[in-house]
Amino acid sequence: MADTRELVKDMAEKARSASRRVALLSTDVKNRVLLETADRIEAEKGFLQEENRKDLDAGRKKGLTPAFLDRLELSDKVIASMAQGLREVAALPDPVGEVVRMWKRPNGLQVGRVRIPLGVIGMIYESRPNVTIDAAGLCLKAGNAIILKGGSDAINSNLALASILSSVLGDNGVPGEAVQVIPTTDRSAVTDMLAMEEEIDLIIPRGGEGLIRFVVEHSRIPVLKHYKGVCHVYVDRYADLEMARDICFNSKVQRPGVCNAMEGMLVHSGIAGEFLPMVGDSLREAGVEIRGCSRTCEILPWATPATEADWGEEFLSLILAVRVVDSMDDAMDYIARYGSNHTEAIVTRDYARARQFLNQVDASLVVVNASTRFNDGGQLGLGAEIGISTSKLHAYGPMGLEELTTTKFIAFGDGQIRQ
């Protein structure tokens, strides 16, 4: 609708203009905004939960699922975790202004690359209102302005959070347009955002595969995304089997509903007879359903025979596809075919195989002898993350503060001209 387009256009232009000032904020001011917002979120819990209740009530009337309502709720725990997240981001080093490298040309020109903010980031997400705060905190710390379009079912919660942010920004002399929540539930606002390539530098969608595909198809702005995480552990013939058992168990069971959980386990035929019963017992006790190839089912008679649809499936639950393979090449072929470039692990004691797997497997994290669950900004040491990219442009893997910046070239001369 024309009204929505004008609204979004106006917000985007204001964000563009605010972004120039946000880019120049001192680290002190940025950290103060983050820490004060954390305090205010805790202090105004009552107000936030009241606004959140409007969304929850409307959602219940609308018949939203309990899982959806759960993600929508600003519980005490969610509020504490938003505040904690802001404090952690405040404690991270400021990426802006870092001189990444500097070198001298034969003519004496000193050339470097310095880290700068991207500019304006557009965030499109579904039900979780905590994304509003998490994303705003990271983007601000990296010197960016942000426009947030959350799910319509969370509109009151998101606007309440935005009002706190905007008031803290004002108190600290930062333009309120640095963080804006689009105040409409009109879905055309999403396509409007995606067309504003002059004002918005990057789109980050968070949500189901449907939302993300929609965004990629309609955007003229670069998009950072991952569709899904179909992660594997390959247990090599030369694996330490106890280590392999612990790693597979952790990768599958520690938190099965997330993108870096193991969905497929590949076991070398030379050790399958010994290993599968070992790991099988632990997994079975934890309630994992194994969908196995025929050789797996021979060794573990209680396993369910897998169908073609189970290979490469993102279960996000206590279901695991298991296949016995005759070589590491077969395992890598399987991963190339069914994997999603997210996280792939090998367990082996063999030096050459570890190296070959690391070199040849194409995934945002390739890991030797550790759990797939480490593919996470915090776990890998990036601090907080805004998502995990499985596409290769700009960022591949967890995206932290650094991935919310770019570098420009700078050059110091003494009158050099080109010959």
Add this chain to the structure above:
Amino acid sequence: MADTRELVKDMAEKARSASRRVALLSTDVKNRVLLETADRIEAEKGFLQEENRKDLDAGRKKGLTPAFLDRLELSDKVIASMAQGLREVAALPDPVGEVVRMWKRPNGLQVGRVRIPLGVIGMIYESRPNVTIDAAGLCLKAGNAIILKGGSDAINSNLALASILSSVLGDNGVPGEAVQVIPTTDRSAVTDMLAMEEEIDLIIPRGGEGLIRFVVEHSRIPVLKHYKGVCHVYVDRYADLEMARDICFNSKVQRPGVCNAMEGMLVHSGIAGEFLPMVGDSLREAGVEIRGCSRTCEILPWATPATEADWGEEFLSLILAVRVVDSMDDAMDYIARYGSNHTEAIVTRDYARARQFLNQVDASLVVVNASTRFNDGGQLGLGAEIGISTSKLHAYGPMGLEELTTTKFIAFGDGQIRQ
């Protein structure tokens, strides 16, 4: 058309499959392919020029402009320069496999980022057939497969070049699908390419603004591009005026038809009366037409009064917009409004102003006391370049071998699991 779509789809799938092998090629093999191609291009000059003549004859019949035919021609000089370019790329360090950084987590997990190829690159370009070789050389060295869609007027030249490449690839045991020229002049091949997000990782368009806008609007694949270069030199009140004169002269005159040439000169009012006549004489002698603001025209009565359309115009010729400004802030506001985020220079002796300009100006290269003409991969020390990006995602500024790669995370564990 359906036939074209199938053809392109088939080529893209073959490129995807070839890219896995190209990614693993040793530096030696890649360099051998580049050097042998250089030799073959020179040895088969007769064949190349014969095929090129078909394009030139058809172009003349079609009434293409002399400038267009000039870009289309595989002259002795162009052939020598293609061969030279390949030899230079062979001499550059191989970016693939470089461990960019490595660190250790508290649990002992050793985490790093290693440089890997992007995968498959789609190149869309207009008349110059030398792009076929330049782009293929850079993409191959960075471990990528490449699909090239050149202008239909260069089809015979491009296919001839591709046949040489493909034969050298075969001689070295590299799949010929690592470099493919789309053998059709059907323009729908471009839109077909732009939809193949599963097979192609990056699109690089080279050509006029019309082509680039078309590509950005229709692509589901990330695009690296620059629309235009509207570069400025700001001559500060505290400039060394002789240095400023030389820098402005070089920036404008050394090669006026390229994207890093100066299109606008901003002169502080405090020194305009002294500086403009100094630089004006040199520029005038070189045949430069000055389109000036009213204050410029007062000082240089021979200047043409500028119209609004002259501010921010990419002249690509011996025309220069000149404006007198009262402060550096005015100069930076002008640059933010009329610049194209390409190259911006300041000439000053003042430390604080140099720093402020470097920090606040948003351009892929910000330069102090040197010519804008240095914004070029070779000049900045990146080796060869495949283009200059003025968008910020993935690359901002000249794109060399490194920008044709990405990094994946790797992690070495000893059995770590997540708590």
